[in-house]
Structure formats: C-alpha cells, structure tokens
Amino acid sequence: MGTVLKALLQQRHLQTVAAFNRHYDHLAEQIEPGSVGAGPRKAQFYRWLSGDLVGLPYPHHCRILTAMFPGWAINDLFAPYTGLQSLEENHSRSTTLPQPTTADVEAVFPTRTEFIQSMPPTEILRANRRIDAMGLSLNLLCQHLSDSTVRGLVESGTTLRCLFLDPGGVHIRNREAEEGHEPGVLVNLTELNIRSLERIRRGATPDAAARIELRTYDQPVRFNITVVDSEVCIVQPYLPACRDVESPTFVCRKSPAAGVFDCFSGVFASMWENGNTVEKR
CATH class of the missing domain: 1.10.260 (434 Repressor (Amino-terminal Domain))
Incomplete structure (x- = not known):
C-alpha cells in the first residue's frame, strides 16, 4: 500500500x-x-x-x-x-x-526497546557538546555505546555528566527487590558501568578526561533522564515491578514556552547539584 x-x-x-x-x-x-x-x-x-x-x-x-x-x-x-x-x-x-498538540513532547514509545529501534543511541548521542544523564545504571550511555565511541565523544569536545544511583546505598537495593532481582544484580551492573567510564577517563587525554564527570545519589529512583545539548530530553519512569527497558520512553525538545523539557532538565540540574562526586582513581 x-x-x-x-x-x-x-x-x-x-x-x-x-x-x-x-x-x-x-x-x-x-x-x-x-x-x-x-x-x-x-x-x-x-x-x-x-x-x-x-x-x-x-x-x-x-x-x-x-x-x-x-x-x-x-x-x-x-x-x-x-x-x-x-x-x-x-x-x-x-x-x-x-x-x-503535545507541547514539547515529540515522540512517545511504549518501551525502551521500541525507542532504541526507532532512535538508536549511536545516532542521538553522536556529535554533541554535552550529554547529561541520570537514572540507575545509565545503560543507554554505558551499554549501548562502545568504549571507543564514548572516548571519541569526549576527545572531540563532548562533556559527559553522569549521575548514577549509588551502588553502595539503600535505594538501589530497594529497587533490586522491586524488580525481583537477586541481591547485587543492579549493584554490580552499576559498579561495572561506573568503572567503565572511569577506565575511559584514565585513558583519555587530560582535557578529555576533565570532560567526564561522575556523581552518585542515594534517593528513590523515579526517572531515567538524558539531556542532549540542553535541547533534547529522553525520559523514562521507573515503574513498580517493571524493568526500565519495559517502561514507556518520552522524547521532548526544548521550546520557547515552558514545558515538559524544562521540568525534567530542571530535575537533572537539581539532582546533579546535590550529587556526590566519584573521585578520579
């Protein structure tokens, strides 16, 4: 047809x-x-x-x-x-x-899988100047992009600000129970992703290494938020008894009028400000 x-x-x-x-x-x-x-x-x-x-x-x-x-x-x-x-x-x-009208919400996908099929992270996150990400383990950034891709981003001038749910905190263990995981599953995944970015940071040039900023927070995990160049925002809620890959994904774009984008970019800014820095090792 x-x-x-x-x-x-x-x-x-x-x-x-x-x-x-x-x-x-x-x-x-x-x-x-x-x-x-x-x-x-x-x-x-x-x-x-x-x-x-x-x-x-x-x-x-x-x-x-x-x-x-x-x-x-x-x-x-x-x-x-x-x-x-x-x-x-x-x-x-x-x-x-x-x-x-949907204000500044450009697209809604029933699951992260459908979002990734339609808007691959390698396309969304390439050639940007700043990527702000917060959530649990940040798999969209750490698992869907190779180390060489992340290294290429920061070496070309991109700043990464990554805010992880504290793998040593209380709330990540609460989330493990909520998703029905064995103890340590999300803790180990989050630690793995943090170590991966730390490894890239250690191997980068000094200027590029300074553009990888890592922090943690220990609060109830509510949303996975990725803000690209202060223009596009990708949001997923953490739903009860539902893995993050199975929850709806929203794509928002900043508009002249206040909207959904401003709400979630403001959440990131507030959480980042109060986060705990992961020191360079």
Whole structure:
C-alpha cells in the first residue's frame, strides 16, 4: 500500500533514495545547514515509503519533510495511502482538521526497546557538546555505546555528566527487590558501568578526561533522564515491578514556552547539584 509520502514523492518523481536526498540536501542548505548529508539511508528511506515504522523519524528529518511538503502534518505524511482519495483531498482534510498538540513532547514509545529501534543511541548521542544523564545504571550511555565511541565523544569536545544511583546505598537495593532481582544484580551492573567510564577517563587525554564527570545519589529512583545539548530530553519512569527497558520512553525538545523539557532538565540540574562526586582513581 505505502504511505502518503510515497505517493507524493512519486508525483514529484523523487521516489528513489538518490533523487530524494538531493532534494533533501537542497532544502537543508536553506533551513538547517547542519542536516546537509544527513538524509535517510536506503533501508530507512524505503521504510518511510512502506510505512514500516515505529514512531516518527528523527526531529531533523521531520523538519525537512514539513518544509518539503508545506501544509502537510508529519503524521499525515506517514499515514497509509489507499488511493481512494486524491492527494489534494487528503491534503485538504489534513489541513482543515485541528491537529492535536503535545507541547514539547515529540515522540512517545511504549518501551525502551521500541525507542532504541526507532532512535538508536549511536545516532542521538553522536556529535554533541554535552550529554547529561541520570537514572540507575545509565545503560543507554554505558551499554549501548562502545568504549571507543564514548572516548571519541569526549576527545572531540563532548562533556559527559553522569549521575548514577549509588551502588553502595539503600535505594538501589530497594529497587533490586522491586524488580525481583537477586541481591547485587543492579549493584554490580552499576559498579561495572561506573568503572567503565572511569577506565575511559584514565585513558583519555587530560582535557578529555576533565570532560567526564561522575556523581552518585542515594534517593528513590523515579526517572531515567538524558539531556542532549540542553535541547533534547529522553525520559523514562521507573515503574513498580517493571524493568526500565519495559517502561514507556518520552522524547521532548526544548521550546520557547515552558514545558515538559524544562521540568525534567530542571530535575537533572537539581539532582546533579546535590550529587556526590566519584573521585578520579
């Protein structure tokens, strides 16, 4: 069947990945120069056309697509196209109906697994200037990125501020019981992730090592929060009797008006300020 996007691209003779990306780069040069060359790869592009997606594409893709098709809502571009109506009728319908607003929440995924499939950490966390992360063991950063990737980030100028649930504290043991783990499972994982970042810090150049900041806190764990460049915030709640990979994942982007992003970035700032520094060893 395919998506409305596929039908529109066929109408414009842009249905091949090469032709699409040439047009993509042309628009990016005008409205978002940092996205030049960042168009979809072949497999991703054909998922866009077929509708085989979990959630929407990355925000920068959405911005280019809405510029490519003025007046079209991004959700409507990825809706199934049946061919029973003309594109003009679909367009008229999509622009006359009020669009739901979600403030600064750009995407919601039922689980972390679906989030990672749609927005891989290697894509979200690369080429950034600062990554702030807090939660339990920080697996999104420590388990989904290789040591060489993390080392490359800090050597190229990225600052990492990582706030772990204290592996020697009371609340990590409470969380182990809540998730139904044997004693020590989350303690050992958190210690492993801290040691991994300490190892990278020891092997980095002095300037890069100074950009890896590690702290701990010992309070009830409520949210996993990752803030990228003070612009994008990824949030997961810690739910009762539910592992973090199974809980919903929210992606927020800072907007001029106060919203969800400001709430959670403020939580990180407060918790970081009161955290305990993990000294260099």
